[in-house]
Amino acid sequence: MQKRGIAYFSAEFGLDESLPIYSGGLGILAGDHIKAAADRNVPLTGVGIFYGRGYFQQRIDEGGRQQHLYPEVNLEASVYPVQLVRDDHNQPLLIEVPLINRIVYAKALAVQVGTVTVYLLHTDVEANSEADRRLTDNLYPSNQEVRISQEILLGIGGTRLLAALGIQPEVWHMNEGHCAFLAFERIRVLSAQGVPFETALETVKASTVFTTHTPVPAGHDVFSIDMMDRYFGEFYWQLGADRERVLSLGQMGGAFNMTRLAVSTASKVNGVSKLHGEVTRELFHHWMRHIPKQDIPVDYITNGIHIETWLAAGMKELFDRHLPADWTTSTTNPKVWDAVRNIPSKELWEGHQLAKADMFDELELPIHSTGRGPLVIGFARRFATYKRALLIFSDPQRLACILGDPHRPVCLIFAGKAHPADGPGQNMIRQIVELSREDRFKGRVHIVENYAMDKAKKLVQGVDVWLNTPTKPMEASGTSGQKAAVNGVLNCSVLDGWWAEGYNGRNGWAIEGNQDGDHDTQTNQDSEALYRLLEDEIIPLYYKQDEESVPMEWVSLMKESICSLAPAFNTHRMINDYWHKVYVPAMTRGKQFASDHFEVASRVAAYKQFIRSNWSRVLVSNVEIVTDNHSGRIGLHKTSFRAEIDLGAIWHKDVRVEAVGSDGREGIWRVKLEPVQQSARGKFVYEGASFDTSINFWKANVNVRVTPISPDFESKFELELAAWGIQ
Ligand SMILES: *Cc1c(COP(=O)(O)O)cnc(C)c1O
Secondary structure: OOOOOEEEEEOOOOOOOOOOOOOOHHHHHHHHHHHHHHHOOOOEEEEEEOOOOOOOEEEEOOOOOEEEEOOOOOHHHOOOOEEEOEOOOOOEOOEEEEEOOEEEEEEEEEEEEOOEEEEEEEOOOOOOOHHHHOOOOOOOOOOHHHHHHHHHHHHHHHHHHHHHOOOOOOEEEEEOHHHOOHHHHHHHHHHHOOOOHHHHHHHHHHOEEEEOOOOOHHHOOEEEHHHHHHHHOOOHHHHOOOHHHHHHOOEEOOEEEHHHHHHHOOOEEEEOOHHHHHHHHHHHHOOOOOOOHHHOOOEEOOOOEOHHHHOOHHHHHHHHHHOOOOHHHOOOOHHHHHHHHHOOHHHHHHHHHHHHHHHHHHOOOOOOOEOOEOEEEEEEOOOOHHHOOOHHHOOHHHHHHHHHOOOOOEEEEEEOOOOOOOHHHHHHHHHHHHHHHOHHHOOOEEEEOOOOHHHHHHHHHHOOEEEEOOOOOOOOOOOHHHHHHHOOOEEEEEOOOOHHHHOOOOOEEEEOOOOOOOHHHHHHHHHHHHHHHHHHHHHHHHOOOOOOOOOHHHHHHHHHHHHHHOOOOEHHHHHHHHHHHHHHHHHHHHHHHHHHHHHHHHHHHHHHHHHHHHHHHOEEEEEEEEEEOOOOOOOOOEEEEEEEEEOOOOOHHHEEEEEEEEOOOOOEEEEEEEEEEEEEOOEEEEEEEEOOOOOOOOHHHEEEEEEEOOOOOOOOOOOOOOEEEOO
16 A cells, blocks of 8 residues: 555546446546556555446347446456455444535445555445435436535545545545545645645645546536535535635636636646647636636646557557567557567458457457458447537438448447436437438448447457547547557547547548538538548558458558557556656645645745735736837847836735737737836836747737746746736
8 A cells, every 4th residue: 555655536447347437538547547557656546436336337228228227336246356445443444424414434445456556435334324325326426416425425535535544645636626625625634733724725736636637618517506505514614714715716607616626726737638738728718817828727648548458469469479578568669669560461450350350259240251341430439419429420321322332341330328317418329229220221330238348448459440520629538549549440530639649641530621610510521521531541441452361551551550659649658747747746846835834835825815915906007019120130120018017015026027919820929028117116117028020019919917926836827817908
């Protein structure tokens, strides 16, 4: 057991199909994160919930309706050892969590993944009422009361569990906002030791990091204020602050937002792909309009996959033979993967055929291979509407022609669960089942029920093309295409999420409709682009007549895909990034803030309070911009900026003054201004100049901005304050 290191909190963990406590990509990512940490000896401890009946098991009935089965999870079947956590007296360790007017007890299960332990809380214990024993039955319940209870259990209970085990994490990683109540509990503990609220908040923030996964506001967990009051009424004061201050950490638009709470209580925030980082900055910009989206402090670390989990046995055997002996521990080295080019094409092709035959077998697909065919296209993921499973059916007649060519047969395989409360998602399943029964699609369109890690493995290993058609930019990252890639399966995907980084023009296909128009326009253009790719490129290439039975060009694409994607989109690279960019800095910062009786934390807290209470008096006026085109040399012009600034009680060394403007594209530029004159206490004239000729200093786009700064801040906009010139 790790006594220090990183605590990694997540509402779901997809470690193995034998432990079905995940619903989709978020959980799989958490599972792969744990495995990578174990491989790389990262001192990490997982904290989650054991859902006694897991996420549901899916059956699809004759009418295409999704049925939900909730069998009890059999822990005996888990491929990872699971043990009940016991206290010093060998009794089951029980954690107490306050829920409204009662205490709920939770036991803990410890799942061992190599050197990493994942602790899972579970309320099915005798000390609880019947209803409370059911609280942790299922993942993502639709009932908001159960949901907030689970999140309190995860955040507050999880923190108490670590304390009971004597674990004192140096860094607290919130994987998505569900677990963000952990900040409340950590503040409460400090408060009970006499640390003032604002100091406790700064201490907690310094050592907390947050990974957001949801690019749309609707995807964020939100609770009503009334609900917050009911659940936390007795808790607010224990944090050492009044109700309004505690709620302000997450309050938005009249409700309490868990993503907002996570952002307020973390010192580092990251999205899960480059594009998602940008989308998140844009989203948060709507929360703080006075800060340009380019300045919102959100970084990104692109998701990856745990290669050994997802690689077909036959492929692994090929890699063992042809790649350097240490390839499994050198997965981030592109040179190691270059050796894939030396695998004889015939062997690689046959390796893939084995995986394909295995998939037909294991998933009991009534598809018969004759010659090279059929070309098999896979689409498997949660049936969330934004993923647009039906995009390929936009023009059913055209699709029927594409699939039905007797000389070049093509099959589609679908799989995925829709959330039990997601009517439109379940409707998509029904439509696909109905389509698959139509004569024109019979034998060509298949649907596999109960998509889970076992089925996912067979599909990402066995199909020829992995299709991904989300509405851009709603796929934060996506990881199933990365699993496909390492297996030599070619991606055909909208340039969203990770594929916007992965696609290099030679390693698969990009569905490039025009992303501008409204939703319907985007759908029309994307489907047109997809049909074109299938008709003009993918199918002809697959069926191209080569002298041998091996489609040489297709196999060289497979090689390019593996070489270019595997070294970047794996969890070893990802955990490395988390270690260097996030964990180590937060460790240092956390220590710094807490040492010497919270000296830095209390200094920062006092400073922030002072700035906050004086900020409304900061005024920027008489902004002037002068461009001088006659400086003698051709092309050299000087642009000068001037503004009058009243800082009130704030010291001029505690602010940064800049001229800020848009560059007319996606970027912004900044020119620093300096105080040149002081007319009265707190009243200054600031000036600055730029000789940059690449910028068109177009007055309408320029303004002067004052921001509070401190060497103790993690980011320039840590206080989320900025005062702009009046225009
Ligand atoms: C990898 C995986 C996912 C995530 O797939 P995306 O295409 O990224 O949405 C979801 N479910 C299962 C079972 C998976 O293995």
